[in-house]
Amino acid sequence: MTGLTFGSAIDVSGSLEKSPSGKQNVELHAKQIQVTGKCDPTEFPFKIKERHSLEYIRQFPHLRCRTNVFSALLRVRSEATSAIQSFFKDNGFIQIHTPVITSNDCEGAGELFQVEPASRDKQQDERDPHYFSVPTYLTVSGQLHLEVMAGAFPAVYTFGPTFRAENSQSRRHLAEFYMVEAEISFTESLEDVMTVMEHLFKASTEHVLTHCAEDVELFHKFVAPGHRGQVDLMLSRKFNVISYTEAIDILNRSSQIFTFPTKWGCDLQTEHEKYLVKHCGNIPVFVTDYPYDLKPFYARDNQDHPRHTAAAVDLLVPGVGELCGGSLREERLEILRSRIIQAGMEDAYEWYLQLRQFGSVPHGGFGMGFERYLQCILGVDNIKDVIPFARFSHSCLL
Amino acid sequence: MTGLTFGSAIDVSGSLEKSPSGKQNVELHAKQIQVTGKCDPTEFPFKIKERHSLEYIRQFPHLRCRTNVFSALLRVRSEATSAIQSFFKDNGFIQIHTPVITSNDCEGAGELFQVEPASRDKQQDERDPHYFSVPTYLTVSGQLHLEVMAGAFPAVYTFGPTFRAENSQSRRHLAEFYMVEAEISFTESLEDVMTVMEHLFKASTEHVLTHCAEDVELFHKFVAPGHRGQVDLMLSRKFNVISYTEAIDILNRSSQIFTFPTKWGCDLQTEHEKYLVKHCGNIPVFVTDYPYDLKPFYARDNQDHPRHTAAAVDLLVPGVGELCGGSLREERLEILRSRIIQAGMEDAYEWYLQLRQFGSVPHGGFGMGFERYLQCILGVDNIKDVIPFARFSHSCLL
Numbered sequence: 001m002t003g004l005t006f007g008s009a010i011d012v013s014g015s016l017e018k019s020p021s022g023k024q025n026v027e028l029h030a031k032q033i034q035v036t037g038k039c040d041p042t043e044f045p046f047k048i049k050e051r052h053s054l055e056y057i058r059q060f061p062h063l064r065c066r067t068n069v070f071s072a073l074l075r076v077r078s079e080a081t082s083a084i085q086s087f088f089k090d091n092g093f094i095q096i097h098t099p100v101i102t103s104n105d106c107e108g109a110g111e112l113f114q115v116e117p118a119s120r121d122k123q124q125d126e127r128d129p130h131y132f133s134v135p136t137y138l139t140v141s142g143q144l145h146l147e148v149m150a151g152a153f154p155a156v157y158t159f160g161p162t163f164r165a166e167n168s169q170s171r172r173h174l175a176e177f178y179m180v181e182a183e184i185s186f187t188e189s190l191e192d193v194m195t196v197m198e199h200l201f202k203a204s205t206e207h208v209l210t211h212c213a214e215d216v217e218l219f220h221k222f223v224a225p226g227h228r229g230q231v232d233l234m235l236s237r238k239f240n241v242i243s244y245t246e247a248i249d250i251l252n253r254s255s256q257i258f259t260f261p262t263k264w265g266c267d268l269q270t271e272h273e274k275y276l277v278k279h280c281g282n283i284p285v286f287v288t289d290y291p292y293d294l295k296p297f298y299a300r301d302n303q304d305h306p307r308h309t310a311a312a313v314d315l316l317v318p319g320v321g322e323l324c325g326g327s328l329r330e331e332r333l334e335i336l337r338s339r340i341i342q343a344g345m346e347d348a349y350e351w352y353l354q355l356r357q358f359g360s361v362p363h364g365g366f367g368m369g370f371e372r373y374l375q376c377i378l379g380v381d382n383i384k385d386v387i388p389f390a391r392f393s394h395s396c397l398l
Numbered sequence: 399m400t401g402l403t404f405g406s407a408i409d410v411s412g413s414l415e416k417s418p419s420g421k422q423n424v425e426l427h428a429k430q431i432q433v434t435g436k437c438d439p440t441e442f443p444f445k446i447k448e449r450h451s452l453e454y455i456r457q458f459p460h461l462r463c464r465t466n467v468f469s470a471l472l473r474v475r476s477e478a479t480s481a482i483q484s485f486f487k488d489n490g491f492i493q494i495h496t497p498v499i500t501s502n503d504c505e506g507a508g509e510l511f512q513v514e515p516a517s518r519d520k521q522q523d524e525r526d527p528h529y530f531s532v533p534t535y536l537t538v539s540g541q542l543h544l545e546v547m548a549g550a551f552p553a554v555y556t557f558g559p560t561f562r563a564e565n566s567q568s569r570r571h572l573a574e575f576y577m578v579e580a581e582i583s584f585t586e587s588l589e590d591v592m593t594v595m596e597h598l599f600k601a602s603t604e605h606v607l608t609h610c611a612e613d614v615e616l617f618h619k620f621v622a623p624g625h626r627g628q629v630d631l632m633l634s635r636k637f638n639v640i641s642y643t644e645a646i647d648i649l650n651r652s653s654q655i656f657t658f659p660t661k662w663g664c665d666l667q668t669e670h671e672k673y674l675v676k677h678c679g680n681i682p683v684f685v686t687d688y689p690y691d692l693k694p695f696y697a698r699d700n701q702d703h704p705r706h707t708a709a710a711v712d713l714l715v716p717g718v719g720e721l722c723g724g725s726l727r728e729e730r731l732e733i734l735r736s737r738i739i740q741a742g743m744e745d746a747y748e749w750y751l752q753l754r755q756f757g758s759v760p761h762g763g764f765g766m767g768f769e770r771y772l773q774c775i776l777g778v779d780n781i782k783d784v785i786p787f788a789r790f791s792h793s794c795l796l
Binding site for chain 2: 007008009011036037038039040043044061062063065066071074075077078081082085089094095096097098099100101102103104105111112113114115116117118119128131132133134135136137138144145148149151152153160161163165175176178186331351352354355356357358359360361362387388389391393394395396397398
């Protein structure tokens with residue numbers, strides 16, 4: 001038929017019939033085929049029966065959704081989104097839309113994006129140079145806003161975009177990425193937080209494996225052959241739990257030579273995370289109770305010594321390393337106040353202290369990187385291949 | 399009990415018993431009460447048994463979720479989010495996370511927020527002054543990115559934050575607000591798009607009324623007395639459909655004196671929208687086929703004359719005015735190309751033209767303002783009272 005080329009859009013009338021071939025269940029017996037939108041195969045960047053690499057199709061962000069592999073990814077991503085939301089809803093969590101634009105700059109200004117109107121004439125309004133009257137940034141985390149809600153609800157979560165203006169070109173970082181964050185009230189135990197993390201991971205993954213079986217299989221067959229075994233292993237075992245102190249011992253006992261120091265008090269690097277996961281038989285592992293000085297001001301003080309730790313936890317998974325980070329939050333007003341004063345932030349965080357001044361509740365929570373989650377279950381090496389439109393240093397196509 | 403004041407956090411053990419009172423179903427018979435977090439009632443901004451106004455509690459964005467009315471709002475918002483997602487999932491739509499940061503600036507640079515790293519030293523890198531190598535903005539709509547997906551899936555939607563750097567302080571505008579946007583492939587009829595809009599509105603509202611009955615009742619009793627009748631009316635009737643030309647005739651036949659002109663070719667203003675909804679008996683009304691010159695470049699040309707129109711539609715609802723806007727999209731390459739060239743945008747929209755060059759499909763879609771939707775079903779006058787953290791000109795608290 002004229003015009004019926006690879007990449008064209010067609011309108012077909014006919015009947016679905018049981019297929020005699022073993023390769024598919026049904027086939028379409030066409031009575032009428034009409035070409036709705038033509039496609040010149042010499043100009044179309046994808047070729048019939050050719051398997052293009054993920055790197056190649058990444059150059060065409062407006063067309064790559066038409067490839068088998070990327071349309072499968074987008075269906076999995078949609079289903080995983082839905083699975084995560086169902087998990088929280090079924091467990092009584094309220095969904096909160098935490099803001100994208102914020103006047104908080106808690107996590108170090110170097111990595112923040114600033115926001116101002118494109119056409120604002122600064123000369124015009126010298127006394128009030130900012131649209132919002134204060135400098136504003138794209139959020140790096142919805143946690144503090146979720147903590148507000150922990151004063152009103154037993155459990156809350158948010159699932160939305162977060163931002164880092166990092167210059168890294170790594171396979172695990174984007175300037176715009178999605179985070180799932182949850183906060184649980186009336187808990188004094190890190191185990192409660194870890195239980196939610198593990199259940200979230202397992203319930204969502206089982207849902208995706210069931211409801212997107214064919215799409216997941218495409219990844220486990222062509223993109224990351226053999227990865228299904230790894231996924232099944234993670235689902236079938238209870239996640240490991242070790243303390244940071246034990247993790248340092250394990251690293252120091254190992255025969256592997258690391259680039260970064262493995263002294264108590266140093267942060268774990270990717271090479272350490274990978275070793276620890278392997279040490280745990282490629283089962284995800286929670287690392288708990290990090291050195292107090294490594295963790296942000298809101299992490300709860302364990303008040304131990306001489307090795308002073310905070311009630312914080314990271315979840316490390318095969319291939320990806322750090323997938324989730326969480327902690328109990330410091331709910332004791334005086335301890336929190338003195339730490340905030342020490343950091344010179346008492347003006348900016350007066351509102352945060354008030355959450356503890358008025359009816360403070362012990363609470364804790366965590367965040368999970370959604371793209372890293374997809375990398376982990378599908379076996380995708382580069383984070384740019386699990387998001388519809390990737391934004392990173394020097395690249396913002398469309 | 400000492401310390402048990404209004405606003406404190408408490409831990410209660412006891413049993414839930416059937417209540418002898420008609421006012422509630424159950425009551426908690428406490429055996430033990432422990433004050434977890436004290437609250438000094440002289441400093442706490444909310445007072446026991448006082449009904450504070452929405453304006454008053456708005457001053458305390460970190461505490462207002464603890465009031466009855468705002469915690470009810472947040473539960474309704476969470477349930478409505480879930481209802482909208484279920485509606486799309488049940489109808490076969492794939493959820494797409496359209497990007498927040500974009501290099502498109504199609505809707506007029508005056509209203510855009512620009513994004514750059516907070517700490518970027520411009521002197522340092524004169525040849526490449528932008529983090530993304532190009533100027534980047536916060537999205538005003540995910541539509542063009544959804545249209546990309548319409549080339550791969552029968553139906554897609556997105557539900558996320560969108561941004562306008564407007565200086566308006568209206569009761570219907572925010573700088574950061576949520577939009578539900580959908581795109582349907584292989585349709586050549588505006589009716590298909592309107593059907594999805596009407597079903598979405600009705601299915602979501604019915605879900606919320608059923609699953610958040612008590613919370614909705616609080617609004618319909620104390621915030622907008624009598625509003626339930628209005629909601630039931632909207633649900634029970636088929637939405638009206640009139641053309642823009644008919645709308646202009648209705649306005650010109652009316653005895654009401656309008657501030658803005660009602661000549662064919664002029665845009666409808668809020669006063670006109672309100673009149674039209676009232677004229678239609680307070681049932682939502684679709685206004686279709688707007689003057690071609692009023693609509694953006696992507697709206698499909700109806701190729702009629704002498705009154706030249708585009709296949710665009712707005713949904714007007716009581717109280718709020720414009721709730722949704724949609725259109726068929728111009729899928730014909732040559733017509734779209736000449737319009738884009740006319741607007742001098744051919745370089746920026748080469749990728750958009752390629753969607754038509756390679757297997758173009760007739761498609762259409764719409765966007766619905768989520769906060770306006772909540773205002774409409776709850777009867778809330780000010781948009782700042784239906785979002786967890788409101789961002790508008792001169793205000794970005796927390």
